[in-house]
Amino acid sequence: MKRRNFIRKTAVSLASLAGVVAVVSYLRQFFPRLAGGKRRIPLGDTAHFPVDTYTFLEEHNLFVYRDYEGVKAVSAVCTHLGCILEKSTDGFECPCHGSCYNDQGEVLSGPAPRDLSWYRVSRAADGKVVIDPGTIVSAGDKFLTS
Template structure:
């Protein structure tokens, strides 16, 4: 590995770099670059990119927002809030057949997609739905608002007494 030093007429020194040294420099630069790129891609990979959707525990307002004797569908949350006197409950509005959003009907709930019918308690009365509509746990938060927990299914007909 020879480095040739030559004097130029301007008083500076020119270095003639051998082919081997130039290839070693290019190879080293490529290896360092690929190592940096690999490290960056590993850090990007470690960071989760998942969007987890809406929380399964959420507030739906105060009990006064739901007058006695009403059934109010909250389509964005896929639940129906049922209030009977001083009792309140949350029933799913997701059809147990293929996941369509069921609508309120005179006798309970009706699926517009495949014709499943449910009574006011969510029990299947007709159609292809294999199971009744689930009921979700409902609690009263310390601030006085109603909280629904869609991760916890309860026995149909179980109301929260206010």
């Protein structure tokens, strides 16, 4: 194989691979059940979460917010390319490419293409409070504890 052909085939292969990765990353946002484990997450006693605070659950890549009324859960996965967000003083920020979200999960600055997902929090049949990452709700939805 001549050097020029080798370089051309390598470039085409790398461009194709990059295209496939980009398409899969883009499509993941439409299929949240494929984006990670979507089993219900038991929260335990919600009173253990500090009031007016976002608590990061590292093993599930989400934040749980509790106030005096109840609890809610938001994804900690950046909607750009999936980096894990960090809490900022008034919202969330991505350490990878700088996207910023407010504390309602709305994009303030990109490149993130869409807002964060909020997950349903409810009481399961066995009485435990659980997060359902497979069910998206609005930022205002909250599991009432009081």
